[in-house]
Amino acid sequence: MSTTTNVAQAAQAELGAKFAGELIGPEDPSYEQARAVYNAMIDRRPALIARCTSTADVAETISFARRHDLLLAVRGGGHNGGGLGVCDDGVVLDLSLMQAIEVDPSARTVRVGGGCTWAQVDAATHEHGLATPSGIVGSTGVGGLTLGGGIGYLSRKHGLTIDNLIEADVVLADGTQARASAEENPELFWALRGGGGNFGVVTSFNFRAHPVSTVLAGPTLWPLEQTAEVMRFYREFLPAAPRELNGFFATMTVPPGDLFPAELHLRKVCGVVWCYTGPQEAAAELFAPVQALGTPLLHGVGPMPFPALQSLFDGLYVPGLQWYWRADFVRELPDAAIEQHTAFGEKLPTMHSTMHLYPIDGAVHDVGAADTPFSYRDCNWAEVIVGVDPDPANAGVIRDWTVDYWDATHPYSAGGAYVNMMMDEGQERVRASYRDNYDRLATAKATYDPANALRVNQNIEPSMGA
Numbered sequence: 241m242s243t244t245t246n247v248a249q250a251a252q253a254e255l256g257a258k259f260a261g262e263l264i265g266p267e268d269p270s271y272e273q274a275r276a277v278y279n280a281m282i283d284r285r286p287a288l289i290a291r292c293t294s295t296a297d298v299a300e301t302i303s304f305a306r307r308h309d310l311l312l313a314v315r316g317g318g319h320n321g322g323g324l325g326v327c328d329d330g331v332v333l334d335l336s337l338m339q340a341i342e343v344d345p346s347a348r349t350v351r352v353g354g355g356c357t358w359a360q361v362d363a364a365t366h367e368h369g370l371a372t373p374s375g376i377v378g379s380t381g382v383g384g385l386t387l388g389g390g391i392g393y394l395s396r397k398h399g400l401t402i403d404n405l406i407e408a409d410v411v412l413a414d415g416t417q418a419r420a421s422a423e424e425n426p427e428l429f430w431a432l433r434g435g436g437g438n439f440g441v442v443t444s445f446n447f448r449a450h451p452v453s454t455v456l457a458g459p460t461l462w463p464l465e466q467t468a469e470v471m472r473f474y475r476e477f478l479p480a481a482p483r484e485l486n487g488f489f490a491t492m493t494v495p496p497g498d499l500f501p502a503e504l505h506l507r508k509v510c511g512v513v514w515c516y517t518g519p520q521e522a523a524a525e526l527f528a529p530v531q532a533l534g535t536p537l538l539h540g541v542g543p544m545p546f547p548a549l550q551s552l553f554d555g556l557y558v559p560g561l562q563w564y565w566r567a568d569f570v571r572e573l574p575d576a577a578i579e580q581h582t583a584f585g586e587k588l589p590t591m592h593s594t595m596h597l598y599p600i601d602g603a604v605h606d607v608g609a610a611d612t613p614f615s616y617r618d619c620n621w622a623e624v625i626v627g628v629d630p631d632p633a634n635a636g637v638i639r640d641w642t643v644d645y646w647d648a649t650h651p652y653s654a655g656g657a658y659v660n661m662m663m664d665e666g667q668e669r670v671r672a673s674y675r676d677n678y679d680r681l682a683t684a685k686a687t688y689d690p691a692n693a694l695r696v697n698q699n700i701e702p703s704m705g706a
């Protein structure tokens with residue numbers, strides 16, 4: 241097939257009645273909207289977008305792409321920074337119509353379709369006073385976030401999202417179906433818990449959920465000039481705090497919104513966004529040293545339903561902004577690194593740009609480095625630097641700040657990065673991120689996808705001899 245139009249026509253002719261979802265080609269009126277992903281810096285034109293509604297649709301789409309030797313991208317929530325949910329010229333297998341959610345309150349589990357967002361899952365589990373650990377922005381896809389690890393407000397108490405995965409239903413690269421759990425296909429189950437979309441298309445996840453309903457949450461903000469003092473406090477305070485307390489550190493610009501007092505709007509600050517799930521009567525004592533530190537501009541911690549916390553940033557980080565990402569795992573925060581964070585905080589290039597340190601101690605450390613592909617279980621933080629702005633004209637400015645910042649702080653990191661917070665940065669970064677687990681992943685890849693049909697991801701190249 242020579243043109244992208246021909247691909248869409250061939251799909252209509254070959255899949256036609258067998259395919260219950262939507263087949264969208266470049267000529268379709270919905271094409272522009274269907275090809276767009278969250279990061280507007282990514283501008284790719286697939287030949288076909290197949291919006292699947294069932295495992296049969298997924299299997300048909302994979303077979304079609306392979307039959308015609310077309311690149312195949314799998315799209316969950318479309319949030320990936322590097323745009324790994326879309327490709328040029330090939331086929332996008334879009335799961336966004338697969339949104340069934342079934343909560344079992346007595347078993348404390350939730351079964352989730354492969355195309356759900358976390359906001360949908362949070363709303364469903366909250367009705368039963370439950371929550372599954374996930375990320376901090378509701379519009380993020382369950383698929384990509386889970387398969388890369390899943391770091392969020394409940395990580396210190398209940399672990400990563402993958403630590404709460406009980407089983408997954410998968411359509412493999414050869415179009416067959418498999419269930420992965422500790423009992424069934426355990427090697428596939430191991431590989432899925434951090435190995436990304438390399439091993440198959442997950443049509444349904446079954447997660448453990450925990451009793452989490454109203455939490456004490458919100459930010460404490462300090463003047464940017466106090467960054468060094470706050471970071472030195474934070475690096476000692478949080479690791480020693482009970483697991484019920486989570487707080488990610490940020491340098492940021494206060495957005496002009498109701499959440500913040502008008503006098504702070506557009507001021508550069510440092511801060512911690514807290515989430516406390518422990519007994520409320522212990523909170524005052526717990527937060528006392530935080531409030532006594534430096535001169536806080538705001539201590540906005542109060543009770544809120546967990547889904548409200550989960551969607552706190554959704555209005556700020558709407559789809560369609562320009563994003564440039566860099567990340568690292570961090571074991572400790574030496575003074576020299578703190579100096580760099582202070583310097584680059586002062587140079588925040590735009591209102592949306594930020595640096596976050598997400599805690600990955602506590603329950604995340606209960607799981608061994610080789611128990612899942614997520615190998616940096618000895619680190620205390622996942623650091624992410626994101627240059628963000630609505631204006632494409634600022635793409636260069638945000639990219640340069642992000643890269644310069646990363647270059648300055650990378651020497652103080654543990655080496656690799658959280659795969660979900662990288663751009664498409666090549667094999668060396670992927671290897672560094674899986675560390676000693678890479679060879680086992682490569683062997684699993686050779687078993688489940690020997691032709692590397694699923695390669696629009698943080699790719700693990702198949703290797704039986706690994």
Ligand SMILES: Cc1cc2nc3c(=O)[nH]c(=O)nc-3n(C[C@H](O)[C@H](O)[C@H](O)COP(=O)(O)OP(=O)(O)OC[C@H]3O[C@@H](n4cnc5c(N)ncnc54)[C@H](O)[C@@H]3O)c2cc1C
Pocket residue numbers: 278313314315316317318319320321323324325326335354355374375376377379380381382383384385386387388389390391392436437438440441442443557660661696697698
């Ligand atoms: C604003 C924002 C906030 C974020 N916050 C957090 C956070 O707090 N914690 C955190 O851990 N991460 C966070 N992330 C990172 C996020 O985990 C990744 O961007 C992740 O890739 C998003 O998954 P997705 O399904 O939306 O992405 P997509 O772009 O759809 O997919 C990403 C990758 O996963 C694969 N994939 C997706 N679904 C499936 C599936 N069902 N089966 C097989 N492969 C699949 C795709 O092929 C692709 O390679 C955030 C991202 C953004 C943009």
